[in-house]
Amino acid sequence: MPFSDIDTWVFDLDDTLYPASSNFFPQVAERMGLYVAETFDLPLDEAKLEQRRLFLEYGTTLSGLVAEHGIEIDAYARFLMQVDYGRIPRNPALVDAVARLPGRVLVFTNGFREHAHACLDQLGFPPDSFEAIADIRTIDFKPKPRPIAFETFFAEHRVDPTRSIFFEDSPRNLRTAKDLGMKTAHIVTDTAWGNMGLEDGDGFIDHSVVDLSTFLTDTVLTNV
Ligand SMILES: [Mg+2]
Structure with missing residues (x-):
């Protein structure tokens, strides 16, 4: 089964857990x-x-x-954070699917933890839906896609990359994740940022995801 060896589910935040189409x-x-x-x-x-x-x-x-x-x-x-968080649509299907994932669930963002909490709250996640939010402070202001960001994240949260999968809209970040042994799922967007890094192909992308909650429900949770 493609996902049965995964014990840690890692999610980027912006344009991943909420859709880029929200224009948030x-x-x-x-x-x-x-x-x-x-x-x-x-x-x-x-x-x-x-x-x-x-x-x-x-x-x-x-x-x-x-x-x-x-x-x-x-x-x-x-x-x-002086922005309209109300632009992020509630997503009960995503909240339900994340709660059903077997194993640990973490957020890994180049942004701020307090911003992540505001976004997750807006999506409808109860507090503590995620074991941890690794943010820019966690990785000492050395952001993804730098390998040191991932290595710091793995060490800080005791993550075995070979038993984890990373959901993320930035191909550049997924390339490093793949190099370091993670499985990768690309959240497809039409933003410039979300396409930067695809110039040389997508060999480092294991799964292309158009809608995250549908993918978790129909493709992941039926194969764990
Ligand atoms: Mg992102």
């Missing part, structure tokens, strides 16, 4: 640009370029802000 995440990205504009007193278009540079150079905007400017992390998290 662009609000957060907008706040990142606004933060740079306000903090460094730049016009918004210049700030967006600077934010893009930090993102490309460090993997997340936050990692760049920490490395180059030593910003106050909790305040940045609060600033980003």
Whole structure:
């Protein structure tokens, strides 16, 4: 059975546990640009370029802000979270399917734990549906897809990658996951980010997932 050897189910958060079609995440990205504009007193278009540079150079905007400017992390998290979480649709089918997975269930995100809690709450997950939320602090601001991010996550949460599967919308992150021994499930989206890294094929993707709750219910839970 394809999933019977899996004992740890790992989920990215943004555009994975809630759909990219909700158009929720662009609000957060907008706040990142606004933060740079306000903090460094730049016009918004210049700030967006600077934010893009930090993102490309460090993997997340936050990692760049920490490395180059030593910003106050909790305040940045609060600033980003001034968005409409109501755009995330409740998903009882997903909540039910995740609860039925045999084994451990974790979130592994480049974002903030408090943001993850807000998203999970909006989706309708009861508290403690996930054993842990590994966030950007857990991985010491060294984000996915860097191997060190995964290695820190595995060590911190005692995860055997060869007995785990990673659900994630970023192909670049899945490539590292596969290199390190995880099974991979790609959440298909039409975002630029969700297609970046597919240029050289998809040999590192074990499963392509169009709808996460349908996939868990019809393909995973019938094969564990
Ligand atoms: Mg994501």
